[in-house]
Amino acid sequence: MNIPDIIIAVDGCSSTGKSTFAKMVAGAFGFLYLDSGAMYRGVTLYAMENGLIAGDGAIDEPGLKAVIDTLDLHFRSIDGATKLFLGERCIEKEIRTLEVSSHVSPVSAIGWVRSFVDDKLHAFSAGGRVIMDGRDIGTTVFPNAELKIFMTADEKVRAQRRLDEMLAKGDNPTFEEVLANLRERDYIDSHREVSPLTQAPDAFVLDNTDMNLHEELVWVQGLIQGRFGILC
Numbered sequence: 001m002n003i004p005d006i007i008i009a010v011d012g013c014s015s016t017g018k019s020t021f022a023k024m025v026a027g028a029f030g031f032l033y034l035d036s037g038a039m040y041r042g043v044t045l046y047a048m049e050n051g052l053i054a055g056d057g058a059i060d061e062p063g064l065k066a067v068i069d070t071l072d073l074h075f076r077s078i079d080g081a082t083k084l085f086l087g088e089r090c091i092e093k094e095i096r097t098l099e100v101s102s103h104v105s106p107v108s109a110i111g112w113v114r115s116f117v118d119d120k121l122h123a124f125s126a127g128g129r130v131i132m133d134g135r136d137i138g139t140t141v142f143p144n145a146e147l148k149i150f151m152t153a154d155e156k157v158r159a160q161r162r163l164d165e166m167l168a169k170g171d172n173p174t175f176e177e178v179l180a181n182l183r184e185r186d187y188i189d190s191h192r193e194v195s196p197l198t199q200a201p202d203a204f205v206l207d208n209t210d211m212n213l214h215e216e217l218v219w220v221q222g223l224i225q226g227r228f229g230i231l232c
């Protein structure tokens with residue numbers, strides 16, 4: 001396992017703004033940003049495109065297990081942004097659709113899928129400074145992370161943010177569809193047997209219901225400066 005010099009773990013429910021926050025911190029403090037949810041989305045997209053998820057959502061687990069170790073899912077840094085690739089294909093856009101969102105939680109609840117993703121995350125977190133967001137980064141993937149942040153926000157505010165994001169990308173779901181998907185994912189993510197979403201006891205809670213990005217930056221600056229003496 002590669003152990004980064006400093007790891008900041010950012011966990012929390014769906015659409016709490018973890019990736020926006022983590023990217024901002026990465027840019028401000030010179031950390032590498034890794035999105036662990038993208039990996040689960042990548043496995044889900046592969047399964048969908050290869051007939052391993054039926055119309056009713058049933059997952060062909062033996063079929064997926066037989067090929068999982070051959071999946072060439074990896075991050076590449078392009079113009080300062082980290083993008084997910086499946087082989088030579090950038091799948092960053094395809095993994096963000098509502099269809100992938102609606103299948104990803106059951107896929108991510110499978111223990112051997114989690115082991116596959118954890119191994120990849122450890123491999124990509126070479127030495128240096130890394131900020132990673134997900135559901136179990138501070139509890140399972142990097143339980144000794146130097147700084148753990150747990151993000152939360154009001155459910156309706158989260159659904160509206162996700163809807164705005166999808167509308168901006170040209171998707172056209174309703175608020176109710178987005179809210180239902182978000183509730184379902186939160187439920188599955190926090191009730192699964194393997195590595196459920198929970199707040200690490202030593203995590204700092206960031207409730208950003210009424211905060212803008214600048215306020216989040218000011219909040220985290222204090223933590224990072226206090227803990228690591230790094231100024232942005």
Ligand code: DC
Pocket residue numbers: 014015036037038040041104105108109133134135136137185189
């Ligand atoms: O953060 P996201 O919405 O892109 O994550 C997609 C799904 O992946 C989410 O429903 C739960 C799962 N996930 C997980 O189980 N563990 C992680 N560390 C990251 C994501």
